[in-house]
Amino acid sequence: xxxxxxxxxxxxxxxxxxxxxxxxxxxxxxxxxxxxxxxxxxxxxxxxxxxxxxxxxxxxxxxxxxxxxxxxxxxxxxxxxxxxxxxxxxxxxxxxxxxxxxxxxxxxxxxxxxxxxxxxxxxxxxxxxxxxxxxxxxxxxxxxxxxxxxxxxxxxxxxxxxxxxxxxxxxxxxxxxxxxxxxxxxxxxxxxxxxxxxxxxxxxxxxxxxxxxxxxxxxxxxxxxxxxxxxxxxxxxxxxxxxxxxxxxxxxxxxxxxxxxxxxxxxxxxxxxxxxxxxxxxxxxxxxxxxxxxxxxxxxxxxxxxx
Numbered sequence: 412x413x414x415x416x417x418x419x420x421x422x423x424x425x426x427x428x429x430x431x432x433x434x435x436x437x438x439x440x441x442x443x444x445x446x447x448x449x450x451x452x453x454x455x456x457x458x459x460x461x462x463x464x465x466x467x468x469x470x471x472x473x474x475x476x477x478x479x480x481x482x483x484x485x486x487x488x489x490x491x492x493x494x495x496x497x498x499x500x501x502x503x504x505x506x507x508x509x510x511x512x513x514x515x516x517x518x519x520x521x522x523x524x525x526x527x528x529x530x531x532x533x534x535x536x537x538x539x540x541x542x543x544x545x546x547x548x549x550x551x552x553x554x555x556x557x558x559x560x561x562x563x564x565x566x567x568x569x570x571x572x573x574x575x576x577x578x579x580x581x582x583x584x585x586x587x588x589x590x591x592x593x594x595x596x597x598x599x600x601x602x603x604x605x606x607x608x609x610x611x612x613x614x615x616x617x618x619x620x621x622x623x624x625x626x627x628x629x630x631x632x633x634x635x636x637x638x639x640x641x642x643x644x645x646x647x648x649x650x651x652x653x654x655x656x657x658x659x660x661x662x663x664x665x666x667x668x669x670x671x672x673x674x675x676x677x678x679x680x681x682x683x684x685x686x687x688x689x690x691x692x693x694x695x696x697x698x699x700x701x702x703x704x705x706x707x708x709x710x711x712x713x714x715x716x717x718x
Contacts, residue, residue, distance in 0.1 A: 528708030629666035
């Protein structure tokens with residue numbers, strides 16, 4: 412610090428005019444010849460967080476943007492995608508991350524409302540925001556605030572009327588079955604140790620192609636105007652790399668619990684509990700009580716959403 416006398420001597424040689432100190436934090440205005448009596452204050456500055464970084468200093472609210480994100484997540488710890496009042500959901504965690512990033516409370520729309528314990532490799536969601544953060548910072552910022560079992564793979568700005576759920580044309584699900592014990596994949600497949608005839612699975616899968624009523628394979632309590640779905644692809648194949656049986660189904664929409672009940676009933680046929688003819692009868696009946704139990708949630712993955 413400079414001694415107070417310095418300012419007195421320095422200003423005494425100047426013309427008599429107002430002088431302002433040039434040291435930061437010194438809050439005093441004085442005239443030549445006057446002793447300094449002001450106080451020294453520590454400069455105060457509001458910390459700038461990541462939410463502030465996206466705001467323009469124009470005094471105007473940034474325009475609303477519609478952001479589409481693609482996520483993957485391990486659904487083991489979550490009660491499905493959709494927000495639950497008393498349980499933790501993936502949607503809730505994403506919305507909390509958006510709030511931490513932008514300071515905004517938003518509602519995120521997901522393309523597929525996956526059940527509790529179901530995973531996703533290509534879930535799509537969208538939300539409205541006024542932040543002006545660039546897209547790469549939105550992606551990085553959300554990942555910084557999300558738990559390790561949820562990740563944002565990409566972010567892009569889309570048309571204002573884009574809706575991740577209602578604009579989706581097709582959804583792709585895979586169900587994974589391991590015929591032997593596995594340690595690495597135990598959380599992501601159904602370990603099915605009973606003997607089963609894998610050859611019959613392809614015949615069953617072909618029956619589902621086209622548009623049908625899938626009431627026999629949906630939960631009884633499902634509230635819907637109708638239970639018709641159009642299936643574009645339904646097939647089984649063997650994954651050599653991971654040594655897993657994979658059921659792939661592509662449809663315009665899915666009912667609650669539909670894929671898991673289909674797989675569970677198919678496996679009942681493959682192990683001899685039902686015949687192929689009985690499976691077809693169950694399918695045509697629309698009666699969930701006649702179908703087999705649902706396969707475990709851990710084997711199901713939402714792979715992709717097609718627009």
